[in-house]
Amino acid sequence: xxxxxxxxxxxxxxxxxxxxxxxxxxxxxxxxxxxxxxxxxxxxxxxxxxxxxxxxxxxxxxxxxxxxxxxxxxxxxxxxxxxxxxxxxxxxxxxxxxxxxxxxxxxxxxxxxxxxxxxxxxxxxxxxxxxxxxxxxxxxxxxxxxxxxxxxxxxxxxxxxxxxxxxxxxxxxxxxxxxxxxxxxxxxxxxxxxxxxxxxxxxxxxxxxxxxxxxxxxxxxxxxxxxxxxxxxxxxxxxxxxxxxxxxxxxxxxxxxxxxxxxxxxxxx
Amino acid sequence: xxxxxxxxxxxxxxxxxxxxxxxxxxxxxxxxxxxxxxxxxxxxxxxxxxxxxxxxxxxxxxxxxxxxxxxxxxxxxxxxxxxxxxxxxxxxxxxxxxxxxxxxxxxxxxxxxxxxxxxxxxxxxxxxxxxxxxxxxxxxxxxxxxxxxxxxxxxxxxxxxxxxxxxxxxxxxxxxxxxxxxxxxxxxxxxxxxxxxxxxxxxxxxxxxxxxxxxxxxxxxxxxxxxxxxxxxxxxxxxxxxxxxxxxxxxxxxxxxxxxxxxxxxxxxxxxxxxxxxxxxxxxxxxxxxxxxxxxxxxxxxxxxxxxxxxxxxxxxxxxxxxxxxxxxxxxxxxxxxxxxxxxxxxxxxxxxxxxxxxxxxxxxxxxxxxxxxxxxxxxxxxxxxxxxxxxxxxxxxxxxxxxxxxxxxxxxxxxxxxxxxxxxxxxxxxxxxxxxxxxxxxxxxxxxxxxxxxxxxxxxxxxxxxxxx
Numbered sequence: 173x174x175x176x177x178x179x180x181x182x183x184x185x186x187x188x189x190x191x192x193x194x195x196x197x198x199x200x201x202x203x204x205x206x207x208x209x210x211x212x213x214x215x216x217x218x219x220x221x222x223x224x225x226x227x228x229x230x231x232x233x234x235x236x237x238x239x240x241x242x243x244x245x246x247x248x249x250x251x252x253x254x255x256x257x258x259x260x261x262x263x264x265x266x267x268x269x270x271x272x273x274x275x276x277x278x279x280x281x282x283x284x285x286x287x288x289x290x291x292x293x294x295x296x297x298x299x300x301x302x303x304x305x306x307x308x309x310x311x312x313x314x315x316x317x318x319x320x321x322x323x324x325x326x327x328x329x330x331x332x333x334x335x336x337x338x339x340x341x342x343x344x345x346x347x348x349x350x351x352x353x354x355x356x357x358x359x360x361x362x363x364x365x366x367x368x369x370x371x372x373x374x375x376x377x378x379x380x381x382x383x384x385x386x387x388x389x390x391x392x393x394x395x396x397x398x399x400x401x402x403x404x405x406x407x408x409x410x411x412x413x414x415x416x417x418x419x420x421x422x423x424x425x426x427x428x429x430x431x432x433x434x435x436x437x438x439x440x441x
Numbered sequence: 442x443x444x445x446x447x448x449x450x451x452x453x454x455x456x457x458x459x460x461x462x463x464x465x466x467x468x469x470x471x472x473x474x475x476x477x478x479x480x481x482x483x484x485x486x487x488x489x490x491x492x493x494x495x496x497x498x499x500x501x502x503x504x505x506x507x508x509x510x511x512x513x514x515x516x517x518x519x520x521x522x523x524x525x526x527x528x529x530x531x532x533x534x535x536x537x538x539x540x541x542x543x544x545x546x547x548x549x550x551x552x553x554x555x556x557x558x559x560x561x562x563x564x565x566x567x568x569x570x571x572x573x574x575x576x577x578x579x580x581x582x583x584x585x586x587x588x589x590x591x592x593x594x595x596x597x598x599x600x601x602x603x604x605x606x607x608x609x610x611x612x613x614x615x616x617x618x619x620x621x622x623x624x625x626x627x628x629x630x631x632x633x634x635x636x637x638x639x640x641x642x643x644x645x646x647x648x649x650x651x652x653x654x655x656x657x658x659x660x661x662x663x664x665x666x667x668x669x670x671x672x673x674x675x676x677x678x679x680x681x682x683x684x685x686x687x688x689x690x691x692x693x694x695x696x697x698x699x700x701x702x703x704x705x706x707x708x709x710x711x712x713x714x715x716x717x718x719x720x721x722x723x724x725x726x727x728x729x730x731x732x733x734x735x736x737x738x739x740x741x742x743x744x745x746x747x748x749x750x751x752x753x754x755x756x757x758x759x760x761x762x763x764x765x766x767x768x769x770x771x772x773x774x775x776x777x778x779x780x781x782x783x784x785x786x787x788x789x790x791x792x793x794x795x796x797x798x799x800x801x802x803x804x805x806x807x808x809x810x811x812x813x814x815x816x817x818x819x820x821x822x823x824x825x826x827x828x829x830x831x832x833x834x835x836x837x838x839x840x841x842x843x844x845x846x847x848x849x850x851x852x853x854x855x856x857x858x859x860x861x862x863x864x865x866x867x868x869x870x871x872x873x874x875x876x877x878x879x880x881x882x883x884x885x886x887x888x889x890x891x892x893x894x895x896x897x898x899x900x901x902x903x904x905x906x907x908x909x910x911x
Contacts, residue, residue, distance in 0.1 A: 216725045230738055235597040237723050238621065238639040267469070270641035295726070297484050301476035323726065328487035336483040350731065377475060381467050387456040394449045412453035414465050423446050 195359055197228030198247035198254070205247060205256035207366040212280055212307055213291035214300050215262030218319045220244075221349040222291055223259040226359065237262060241272045243279060250363050258285065266306045266407075281310060281404050287365045289358070291317045294324035294331055294346070304340065305377060310404050312371040314342045315361045322348040341374035387413055399428060496727055500601070504724075509605045516598070517694065520589045522687035525666050528581035529683070535580065539573035559767075567763025568756050574812030575755040576748065578663045583744045586662065590628065591739040595730035599624055600722055607720065613702045614709025616645035617720045619652070623701060626656030628743070630867050631874040633658075638878075644715045648705045650875055651888045654867045655701035657694055659747055660807030664862045665690045667811055671842050672855035689859070697863050704891065751808035758802055758809045759816075765798070766820035776821045790897060791857030791904030793849060795821060800861075805869045810862065815841065818848040853907050857900045864896030 211219045215237030224231055227246030233239060244259040260276035280288065288311050292300035308314060318333060337344040343361045347354030365372075379385070391409035395402060402408065408428065411419040422428040444452075461467060502508050547569055551561040593599065599621060607617030618640050626633025633653040640646040657665060666686070674686035709715070765776040773781075780794035787794050799813040845854075866889045867875070876885040 216723060230742060232738070232742070234591075234594040234599070235725050235728050236594065236600045236603075236621065237725065238618070238636075241636060241638045267465075270639060271646075272638040298476055298480035301479055302472055305472050305475055305479075323728075326492050330485045330487070332483045332485075336479070339479045339482060375475075377471060379468065379471060381461060381464065381471075383459050384464075387460060390456060391449065391453045394444055394452055398444050398446060398449055409453070410468075412450065413457055413460060414468070415457060420450060423450060426446060 195356070196249045197226070198249055205254045207253065207286040208256045208258065208283070209287045209289060209362055209366070210258045210260060210280060210283065210285035211289050211291060212260055212276060212303070213262060213317075213319075214264055214293065214303055217262065217291045217293040217300065218349050219262065219291045220259055222289070222317060222319065222347070222355075222358070223257060225349050225352055225355045226257055231259065238272065241275075243275055248359070250359055253363060253366070255362065255366070258283070263303065265303060266310070280307060281407060284403050285311075286313060287362050288314045289317050289362060290314055291319050294318050294320050295327055295329060297331065305375070308340065308342070308374040309377060310407050312374060313365050313368070314374060315358070315365055316340060316342055316344040317349075317354075317358055318344055318346045319349050321346045321354070322351065339375065341372060384413075395423075402428060499727060500724065503598075503601045504604055506605070509601070513602055513605065514691070514695070516593070518687060518691045520586065521690050521694070522684060523589060524582050524585045524662070525670060525687045525690065526683040527585045528666070529670070531581040532577055536574075536577040539577055540570065543573055544570055562767060563760055563763050567761075568759035570816060571759025571762060571809060571812050572752050572755045574815065575751045575808055578667065578811050579659075579751055579808055580744070580748055582663055582666055583659055583747060584740060586659070587628070587739040587743045587747075588736050591735050591743070592730045592732070595728065595735055597725050597727045600724050603722055604724060607722075609702065610705070611717045613706040614713075614715070614717050615648045615652075615702075615705040616640045616642065616718065617722065619645070619649040619701075619705070622649050622653060623656045623698070626653045626658060628659055629747070630654055630656065630658045630871040634871060634874045634878055642715075642718045644713050645718065647879065647884060648708050648713055650878060651708065651884070651891065652701040652704045654871070654888065654892050655697040655704065655863065657697055657863060658807065658868075658871075660751070660810075660868065661862050662690075663808070664810050665693055665859055667841070668855045668859050668862075671845070672850075672852050675842065676852070693859050693863055696860075700864065700895070704895075751806060754806035755809050755812065758805070758813065761802055762813055762816050762820070765802070766817065774821070776817060780817070780821055789904065790861070790900035791853045791907065792861060792900060793854060795848065796854075796858060796861070800865060803868075804866070807862075807868050815844060818844055853904060856907075857904060860903060861896050861900050864892050864899055866890070866893045 211223055213219050216235065216239070218233075220231050220233045220240050223229070223244065223246060224233070226248050228248075229244075229246045231240070231244050231246075238261070240259060240261045242261065246257050246259070248255050248257065258279065260279055261272040263273040263276040266277050266280065279285070288307060290304050290307055292304060304316065316337070318331065318336075321331075324331065331346070333344045333346055343365065345354055345358045345361050347358055349355065388406060388409050391412055392405045395405040395408055399405075408419060408423070412423065419428070457464075503512060544565065547565045548561065551565055602624065603617055603620040606620040610617050610619050619637075621639065622633050622636040625636040630653050633656060634650050637646050637649040637653070640649055669686035669689045670682065673689045674682035677685035709717075762776075765779075766774050768775050770778055776798060779798050783794040783797050787797050795814055795817045799810055799817060802813050803810045866872070872885055872889055875888050876882070879885065
């Protein structure tokens with residue numbers, strides 16, 4: 173088993189423009205970070221493996237959906253910037269959630285990460301894209317990590333990453349996190365995305381349902397008035413129009429306003 | 442004027458009437474449609490590949506009810522056999538080194554340094570000896586069991602187990618993912634309880650939390666393994682000891698699974714009534730485990746951390762044990778009094794007063810049950826030479842057997858201890874975790890006393906039947 177030692181990149185790596193040599197794995201030293209990066213994705217797509225590859229930590233991984241049940245944090249630094257990386261439990265959808273999925277959903281929606289890395293399983297793109305599209309509704313700064321490329325190749329699956337990136341409007345990095353392939357490119361894309369001053373415009377869903385756009389505008393405006401600091405008012409508005417009981421309860425009790433607190437304050441436990 | 446949250450909700454409710462009724466489905470559909478279109482444009486599949494065919498063939502065997510159940514039992518059996526047979530030699534080597542020679546050496550030093558008898562007793566006969574025993578009893582089995590289990594986990598075997606057991610759990614009114622949380626419980630029940638977060642329905646999650654205790658945790662495997670090797674394996678013809686011992690531990694583990702189902706069924710029929718919710722679980726592809734990495738992770742992260750926890754609990758427990766056995770209350774020690782008082786009660790359950798006392802001392806961690814029992818047996822009953830003073834065991838199974846037999850043990854005691862070890866209150870860490878996850882004293886109390894009462898009743902029945910037959 174020869175996984176390359178990522179602390180000492182080989183000659184090719186040092187020479188290559190990704191400047192992987194500038195990566196320093198910070199493990200748990202994450203007190204002062206410049207950027208917060210979230211790892212999202214369907215269950216069992218290898219988020220924790222990507223997390224371990226980036227931070228040098230050894231969180232437990234397992235080949236079954238649901239292995240990660242609460243969020244883990246770690247850090248790395250690249251080109252003198254410090255990144256805090258948040259590993260989240262896998263989730264199939266932002267529309268409904270079990271307690272472990274809830275952790276992921278709440279962080280993605282209200283934790284306001286600077287960059288969201290969406291890890292997808294290259295062997296079943298279609299299902300994974302469902303979540304990707306949902307995440308792209310709520311963030312403009314996302315990077316797609318096309319993980320398990322080695323397995324996809326072994327299964328005879330070819331993916332046109334340039335086409336995919338154009339379609340989604342976000343960078344797409346093919347990876348095989350288990351063996352460390354693609355990790356340098358992923359880090360570079362994360363750092364580029366974090367440093368971008370203009371917001372890219374990823375694909376938004378057309379949502380061509382009669383009356384929906386108008387209704388959303390209306391509820392969103394109301395929400396903004398009542399909870400001025402609430403992130404993602406449009407998403408909350410959509411949930412209210414759909415009659416999501418949990419979200420309705422959170423609005424009624426005012427708890428939804430508390431979700432707008434800065435990242436560190438409410439996720440400490 | 443600022444709108445109140447109620448106003449926002451009212452506004453949303455009114456607008457909802459103007460939207461199509463199947464809004465949720467239409468949104469989901471539009472997302473699915475878009476995902477399919479994008480995937481269609483970028484993904485091409487070449488037809489027919491050998492790898493997929495191989496995986497499907499394996500799945501057909503591992504998920505077919507006729508083959509799946511024998512295979513699952515066999516896999517567990519093989520792991521147990523490897524653990525028991527493999528741990529035997531290193532365990533007794535560690536015991537010789539730490540318990541026999543280490544203890545003698547320390548005693549010599551303390552005597553040479555002129556330390557008072559109680560200081561030497563508390564530190565060497567109490568704290569050191571308990572810790573040495575914990576390491577000798579726990580380290581080798583854990584170093585074999587954890588890596589085996591993690592390799593299976595990495596391979597992708599666990600979701601198949603959950604898939605196979607789903608039907609049974611559903612019949613019991615519980616959730617199919619309970620199989621996964623029980624598998625996690627085989628390592629540590631506290632971890633198993635936290636893992637129940639993958640179950641959506643609060644009712645089924647509560648059932649999974651309460652019954653997780655029936656998965657033998659790493660603190661209890663050593664008790665099972667030692668009892669099985671010393672008392673049951675020795676009944677077998679020469680050369681078959683290890684296999685028979687493994688078989689008896691396998692039976693106890695399967696019994697635990699049966700109790701978990703039975704308890705789930707009872708709870709689902711009485712206090713936690715409700716429909717079983719459907720569940721979907723992805724069967725991930727089989728992946729070759731990353732052998733060395735897995736070995737490293739499970740040895741360093743799991744085994745050593747678990748061992749460390751055991752040592753942290755064993756040190757103070759050792760002191761408590763020594764104090765119990767040496768602080769006089771009237772004309773005998775506290776431990777002697779306790780044992781004398783509880784012996785009749787324990788007898789009806791096929792146990793001894795020493796075992797009951799050990800389980801009270803071991804509430805913080807099941808890991809220390811075996812050392813506690815051995816030390817109390819020696820200190821209180823004076824088996825294997827002078828009580829209190831001579832704390833010596835020649836540490837192989839034969840001597841453990843001699844000590845315990847001198848303490849009045851029979852095969853029945855061993856069987857009842859194995860059952861009681863399966864069926865008693867969870868350790869304090871697990872109870873605290875249950876409280877944190879449920880936020881309810883009531884359910885925490887239920888989780889503590891339900892298995893305890895079941896254990897008492899079970900042991901009493903077994904003891905009564907056993908004695909009637911003999």
